[in-house]
């Protein structure tokens with residue numbers, strides 16, 4: 001297969017194609033997508049992550065559907081909103097949730113971010129210092145700061161160094177009262193707010209009045225979102241890649257996500 005060409009809807013498992021047909025037939029479906037590992041292939045340099053062109057084109061076409069064909073779109077990411085918008089370039093009208101739910105910009109509404117109180121601000125500063133200290137003694141690791149959290153990245157570190165660094169963060173600042181530790185793909189994130197993608201999906205469902213939700217995600221943090229889906233009511237959870245999941249469906253990689261979006265577009269356009 002030509003790289004980037006995809007395999008069309010034939011790459012999608014039959015049960016997923018059937019679930020998409022049911023979703024596309026509903027009056028108001030909501031499509032919620034994770035960014036890294038779903039729209040954008042995972043890369044070493046986090047600032048170089050970009051959505052696949054086919055996925056961006058399909059999203060733009062889905063966003064342009066109107067009247068009784070319209071679809072609500074949302075991105076829900078661990079990324080802060082600013083880099084999410086800069087890297088993903090989502091179509092106008094897409095609802096955006098960043099920092100796992102700490103930052104929210106619903107379509108047609110003002111941005112709302114949960115402000116940190118004084119204690120949370122001090123705690124975050126302390127946690128950032130401690131994570132930076134760990135990174136300073138573990139070659140190949142680096143630190144990403146967020147409005148309500150900090151991430152230790154270990155993708156570029158040797159395996160033993162990566163696991164030692166992750167342990168130092170999880171067992172050190174990760175255990176401070178008020179800190180929430182989340183593991184992801186070659187990352188450990190410490191957040192000072194209690195947010196998760198499941199609550200974000202519920203808020204999006206309520207704000208859009210969706211009949212059913214499609215959610216695609218690849219990481220451990222996406223399991224909170226899969227947990228709030230109800231396949232019996234038409235929701236469709238799609239786990240991207242390997243690993244255990246509560247999602248009812250699975251596809252291999254971001255190329256297959258592009259196939260999925262193109263297939264949904266075709267179903268919704270007929």
Ligand SMILES: O=P(O)(O)OC[C@H]1O[C@H](O[C@H]2O[C@H](CO)[C@@H](O)[C@H](O)[C@H]2O)[C@H](O)[C@@H](O)[C@@H]1O
Pocket residue numbers: 034035036037041042043044045046047049076077078079080144151153155184185186187189219221
């Ligand atoms: O919720 P997501 O949109 O999937 O964001 C999750 C994290 O994505 C980023 O890290 C991941 O992608 C990087 C670029 O491909 C990769 O280098 C890293 O190993 C991955 O974990 C982002 O940097 C994090 O802040 C997000 O939480």
